[in-house]
Amino acid sequence: MNRLIVRPFRPSDSIAVSQLFREVYGDHYVQPDIYLPNMISQHHAEGSWQSMVAVDDGRVLGHAALCRDTPSSTAELALSVVHPAAQGQNLATRLGLELLKQSDSVGLKSVSIKQVTHHPYTQRMAEKIGFHSTGLLPDFVPSPFAEPFPETIVMGCHLIAGHMRPLPDIPWPESCRAFMQHLCSVFGTHQDKTSRPAMPLQIKQQQHRFDIVIQRLNTRLLEQISQLPRHWLISARLELSRHFARDVHSFSALGFAFTGLIPTPGDDGWFALFHRGAQVRSLNLHCVHMQQLHDDMQQNANASIGNRSAA
Template sequence: MADGRFRLVPVGPDNVALVGEVFRAVYGEGYVDPVVYRPESLLKKIAQGQLAGLLALDPAGRPAGYVALGSTAPNHSLWEEKGLIVVPGYSKTDAGTALACHFGDRAVWPAGVDGVFASAVCHHYFSQVICAKAGWVVSAVQLDLFDAAILSDRPEDVDRISCSLFFSPMPPAAVPCYWPAAYFDVMAALAEERNDPPGAISAAQLPVTVTTDLEVIPLPTSDSMKVNVFRVGGDWAAAVERLVAEARRRRALSVQLFIDTACPSIGEAVRVLRARGFFFGGLAPRWFGSDGLLMQQVFANTRYDLIRLYPDTAAKLLAFIRADRLAVGQERG
């Protein structure tokens, strides 16, 4: 496949070592996912159907950039576009646009993938504009997600990088979704942007005889934690206390928690989370097969003035998130 002066080629045994060259040119050895520096590990992920990588090569065969799709969500039919980078010296060419647009084409997705999402950085517009032009919809904003020090193009006064989550069009969830009453309007607006039906208001209490089922994914190189909540149980309050304690022990600056909206008691679960400092982050369509509600807690002073958002719906979402964060703080005193 060719695009102008660049060839776009899948990552395989003959060129996998070039992936590390691309990342070293931009991040040195400091990229948050060390697998990009390990050719054998990359090839293993590709062979196991967990990753699809793409390189942009110039006419001399030198690597100009890289992008990948990877299985990172609990729903293995929803993959993440990740690792889009361009080698310095090619930043003013069309290499980045060609790579970004490639996986916007459903026809090139791996077999079994029916949706794609991307974490678009919020210190510039480029990746957000590319996602929007591909027809993907911004559904969440993750505050202070990782350390800006790993980025070569960061403004000098940016310490933490926030990201917008964009999701491609997908078939509707196959199971009923429940929404907390406190967030019904904002979630309805996000769903409407995607032409998805609204959920039902959650009115159920925590199930006393059920145990919470979740996974914690520490991301130490970015000073953050990701949490996937598959089931909310009667022990939910204690589980949240342990999560907050774990975040503080790890000195995480950002905790991103996804709850399955198939849980009928999600409204009560959110009440407990808010009491422990969590606030709204957005909607994660088909995160679990059913949708995910993103709640987040940030142990940092967010520089909102340095966040750049596209399109206008993303700015409106951030305004709601800021207001909810303030309200949570006031409710906790």
């Protein structure tokens, strides 16, 4: 193998990039756009994807991209793939680092990453290039590895130098205090803002799961959530606020487990993540905080199964 060259994506690379994903993932990759080279070219022309490729003698052997809804000051480091012939050369790390170097120049304030849990490599790479794991998305997408269970995702966040995304300076519940204090040490704190633009309540079905987005909990909404079908798998995103301790208690009473934080779509702010109905499974995660969240969620899932059996 000749020396690999890492360079920006060119429109002529679209067919080779699509073929690379087919060779590595077959028909199982979760982003269908990569199977249409015209869509790859379109995303780059629109500016919603900004990719780097690794090329050896004209053959594309690696790819990664910053993906965002333009215009936006946040992006996701995604679509990372390395051909088996080029593995063992830290190629995903090199591609990711190169994209992060370009982040500030294209107006980004933060970059997120979804780390798969089927293997530890994405999680190790993310930590190596400066991402901090913030939350779990249980059973989030169909497995790109053709596994029977959906893939659980670890969310990571990387702040571009000079920018902040602080957490509210509030007392944290004992059940998650160590984890939340860790995130405060990474992202900082601020006095909680008492008023924000109104955010509409949302509920959408995503394959096997129902996703709910909430700005503020109240008694009436909690009652309505409690009446949703018990067999539904539900992931809730609730804006992090000074009411967090009360919210954790309220969701816990409904059988939800707290699974960490995820950045809100805007420049600042966080969602607290809650999940009900996770698959019972064993995962060995790279981050000790994510491992604890997973273990707590599994304990919650086992307790829920026991309660249903007793009933």
